[in-house]
Amino acid sequence: MNETLSKEKEEQIILAARKVFARFGYSKTTMEDISVEMDMGKASLYYYFPTKENLFHAAILYEQEEFIKRMGLLLKKQKTAEEKLKAYVEERLKFFQELVNLGTLSYNPFHNKQSVSIKMYESFSEKEIDTIKSIIQEGEMNGEFMSSVPAHYPGLLVHLIHGLRLRIIKTLTGSAMDSKVYKELRNEMIMTIDLFIKAIKN
Amino acid sequence: MNETLSKEKEEQIILAARKVFARFGYSKTTMEDISVEMDMGKASLYYYFPTKENLFHAAILYEQEEFIKRMGLLLKKQKTAEEKLKAYVEERLKFFQELVNLGTLSYNPFHNKQSVSIKMYESFSEKEIDTIKSIIQEGEMNGEFMSSVPAHYPGLLVHLIHGLRLRIIKTLTGSAMDSKVYKELRNEMIMTIDLFIKAIKN
Numbered sequence: 001m002n003e004t005l006s007k008e009k010e011e012q013i014i015l016a017a018r019k020v021f022a023r024f025g026y027s028k029t030t031m032e033d034i035s036v037e038m039d040m041g042k043a044s045l046y047y048y049f050p051t052k053e054n055l056f057h058a059a060i061l062y063e064q065e066e067f068i069k070r071m072g073l074l075l076k077k078q079k080t081a082e083e084k085l086k087a088y089v090e091e092r093l094k095f096f097q098e099l100v101n102l103g104t105l106s107y108n109p110f111h112n113k114q115s116v117s118i119k120m121y122e123s124f125s126e127k128e129i130d131t132i133k134s135i136i137q138e139g140e141m142n143g144e145f146m147s148s149v150p151a152h153y154p155g156l157l158v159h160l161i162h163g164l165r166l167r168i169i170k171t172l173t174g175s176a177m178d179s180k181v182y183k184e185l186r187n188e189m190i191m192t193i194d195l196f197i198k199a200i201k202n
Numbered sequence: 203m204n205e206t207l208s209k210e211k212e213e214q215i216i217l218a219a220r221k222v223f224a225r226f227g228y229s230k231t232t233m234e235d236i237s238v239e240m241d242m243g244k245a246s247l248y249y250y251f252p253t254k255e256n257l258f259h260a261a262i263l264y265e266q267e268e269f270i271k272r273m274g275l276l277l278k279k280q281k282t283a284e285e286k287l288k289a290y291v292e293e294r295l296k297f298f299q300e301l302v303n304l305g306t307l308s309y310n311p312f313h314n315k316q317s318v319s320i321k322m323y324e325s326f327s328e329k330e331i332d333t334i335k336s337i338i339q340e341g342e343m344n345g346e347f348m349s350s351v352p353a354h355y356p357g358l359l360v361h362l363i364h365g366l367r368l369r370i371i372k373t374l375t376g377s378a379m380d381s382k383v384y385k386e387l388r389n390e391m392i393m394t395i396d397l398f399i400k401a402i403k404n
Binding site: 156188 | 352354355358361362364365366367368369372389390393394397398400401402
């Protein structure tokens with residue numbers, strides 16, 4: 001099989017898998033379900049993705065990359081560093097909602113500390129911190145923010161926002177997030193970014 | 203049995219149970235272990251506390267009450283509202299460490315959304331928010347903080363600090379917290395309260 005074709009096929013499988021994961025959640029989805037959705041033999045499916053977990057990781061990675069691209073475009077549209085920080089938090093929340101819809105709540109990668117998904121999460125988290133860093137630098141340069149925002153603040157912001165998500169996850173009973181919980185989380189995130197901006201503003 | 207004697211006995215059992223929970227963690231402790239520690243028949247122990255979970259709740263409630271008393275005294279010693287907020291966060295972290303030592307990490311109350319421990323946690327969390335509220339009011343009155351700190355900030359602070367703890371819990375492999383992780387958490391909490399104070403300072 002030609003490599004380009006193979007890449008294309010992989011992406012088709014990931015897109016089909018996303019649909020199925022979103023329908024049943026991670027734990028209830030089977031490779032059978034995905035092969036049916038793809039109209040593809042199970043043997044071929046296993047050729048591309050040896051396990052369900054494997055395919056789930058690929059789907060999450062795909063979502064992460066999509067988010068980063070979308071984020072880049074969105075940030076370009078905002079004029080001030082303050083607007084960029086706010087847009088970031090808002091978009092990050094939507095991304096969280098998408099992951100929840102993919103069934104991530106029924107998937108607990110923390111049973112294995114060396115697992116691929118933890119590495120994926122950490123590398124994504126580093127990218128988030130880098131994005132926040134560059135927005136803050138922009139605000140330092142253009143005089144919106146104080147000239148020397150503490151170096152640990154970008155990491156702190158990402159962790160605070162992450163912590164708020166974890167609190168909410170703990171209170172969820174099912175695999176979905178109802179609109180009341182979503183609003184609560186959104187309010188807290190908006191308050192957090194406002195607090196953060198107040199603290200670093202010139 | 204006379205009611206005062208009974209109360210006294212209960213407290214003795216709770217103190218013995220704390221030791222045993224701290225030694226073995228929640229999941230590995232048995233009522234047998236606690237009756238041995240108390241030098242008391244199992245039947246009598248069950249008379250006071252019908253289940254291990256029951257006794258564990260009593261132990262946590264006891265710790266919470268101790269923390270609240272200790273906190274009250276500690277806050278009186280601080281002069282400014284800023285110092286009080288900082289002292290609060292520092293003491294709250296120590297309390298978390300104590301609960302971890304009691305084996306709370308191996309106890310997951312969230313299997314039952316109506317459980318006593320969730321109600322206990324929520325009522326404790328409300329007390330925390332009230333404490334922060336009254337410190338902030340003091341700071342508003344004496345001119346340390348801006349005159350109208352947003353009404354949701356006390357709750358937000360308690361939730362942000364809680365979220366940081368949850369992040370750390372997720373990364374722990376065993377039942378204990380090593381000193382590196384403790385330091386990391388402490389740093390993040392200190393940065394958070396500094397950020398918070400910066401945002402509301404006059």
